Amino acid sequence: MANGSLYQGLINNTEASELTDTYICVRNKRTNKMTIVPIDQVNLRNTIYGGLDQIKKSSLSDDVTKMTLLKKFGGRKASRFVNDQEKMRMDISVVQDSLTETVNESMLDADDGVDQVDNTKYFDSIRPPCNKDAEHVRDIYKISDVVPTELMNRMEEEAKTVYQTSLDQIPISSEYLKQTIASIQQSTASVENLQRLKLIIYMDSLLNLIKSRVRSLNKAELSQISEKVENNVRERFSDPNSSASGSRTAFSTEKALCHFLVLAFLINDKFEADASILSQELNAPRAKVIKYAHIVYGLPKSRTSILALKLPNKVPPLPTKFARRKKT
Numbered sequence: 475m476a477n478g479s480l481y482q483g484l485i486n487n488t489e490a491s492e493l494t495d496t497y498i499c500v501r502n503k504r505t506n507k508m509t510i511v512p513i514d515q516v517n518l519r520n521t522i523y524g525g526l527d528q529i530k531k532s533s534l535s536d537d538v539t540k541m542t543l544l545k546k547f548g549g550r551k552a553s554r555f556v557n558d559q560e561k562m563r564m565d566i567s568v569v570q571d572s573l574t575e576t577v578n579e580s581m582l583d584a585d586d587g588v589d590q591v592d593n594t595k596y597f598d599s600i601r602p603p604c605n606k607d608a609e610h611v612r613d614i615y616k617i618s619d620v621v622p623t624e625l626m627n628r629m630e631e632e633a634k635t636v637y638q639t640s641l642d643q644i645p646i647s648s649e650y651l652k653q654t655i656a657s658i659q660q661s662t663a664s665v666e667n668l669q670r671l672k673l674i675i676y677m678d679s680l681l682n683l684i685k686s687r688v689r690s691l692n693k694a695e696l697s698q699i700s701e702k703v704e705n706n707v708r709e710r711f712s713d714p715n716s717s718a719s720g721s722r723t724a725f726s727t728e729k730a731l732c733h734f735l736v737l738a739f740l741i742n743d744k745f746e747a748d749a750s751i752l753s754q755e756l757n758a759p760r761a762k763v764i765k766y767a768h769i770v771y772g773l774p775k776s777r778t779s780i781l782a783l784k785l786p787n788k789v790p791p792l793p794t795k796f797a798r799r800k801k802t
Contacts, residue, residue, distance in 0.1 A: 479653050479751075481518035520751070593792055597769050600729040602736050604771070606786040611745050614771060614783065615736055617669070621676050625706050626669070632700045633671040637663050645698035646678045650755045654741060670741045675699050677741075679707045680734040684727055684756060692720040728766070731756070735763075735781075736770050745783040749774065752781075768792060 500509045603619040617626070636644055641656055651674050658667045679697040686694045691712050697704040711730050713723040734756075738747040749767070753760040764774055764781065771789045772781045 480521045482521055483516045483518040485514045485516050601732045601770050608785060611783050611785060620733055620736055621673060625702060626672055628702055629672045629700060632675055633668040636671050648681055648755050650751050651678055673737050673741050676703055677734055677737045679703045680730045683707060683711060683730045689722055690720050691722045731766050732770050735767050735772060739772060739783040747781050748779055749781050750779040
């Protein structure tokens with residue numbers, strides 16, 4: 475277990491495994507005695523990826539199986555037919571992959587062209603209020619500035635229910651949030667853990683907003699756990715500059731994303747989050763996640779996919795101009 479995520483893998487078997495063993499030597503500082511310990515090496519990967527691989531494997535249709543058998547045991551006509559079908563399927567696959575990539579790239583960008591606006595004012599409008607002069611990472615954001623205190627006080631029952639409910643019975647689709655809930659359920663129901671569960675419930679609503687394609691937040695189902703949270707998100711993240719009440723625009727999506735990333739940092743003891751996992755959850759390229767993490771003062775750690783919250787005065791300045799979606 476690491477940061478609430480489960481990793482697994484098989485012990486590596488080298489060619490010389492029968493002839494060679496690997497050991498580490500451990501010294502006891504108090505007694506100054508040395509102990510030799512045999513060890514094995516293992517490559518670990520997050521279980522989330524294993525689940526995704528399993529989904530991909532199970533998605534093979536009966537047609538693919540039939541085609542494979544036909545190609546292997548059929549005659550020349552059958553082989554020629556299968557080859558033609560494979561070429562057609564390959565062309566469709568290329569188009570589908572290209573389309574998916576295009577959709578992901580444009581998820582948080584403009585649909586109808588962009589305007590260049592000064593970043594400072596706009597970033598301040600989509601980022602939660604923060605202390606730019608903070609001397610400790612824990613002091614950059616106050617939870618009350620990300621999720622209103624009044625709402626947090628009213629979510630006690632929902633948090634306790636989530637804590638006591640089996641993971642597969644909690645109406646949250648995000649594997650990332652479920653893994654975080656699972657790690658909390660293994661600990662005591664402390665005030666701090668219940669507070670984290672409240673933030674996760676709020677994050678689920680923000681994630682549903684980000685993934686939603688509806689124009690009006692009044693029609694979107696944002697939370698299956700708390701109507702209070704759903705109403706709060708609708709009110710706070712609708713575009714105030716829109717003439718229609720409850721309008722969802724690029725502003726709504728980008729503001730929700732910034733708040734989601736800040737909460738991802740706050741629910742972690744080290745104020746860190748994995749950009750790769752967030753990329754999958756948000757259906758957005760990792761570069762896009764890193765870009766918005768930069769807005770809320772999160773930067774990638776060297777040679778890893780981990781994003782870490784940094785002091786604002788230690789974060790390089792963002793570009794002087796920023797593309798913002800035009801209103802229609």
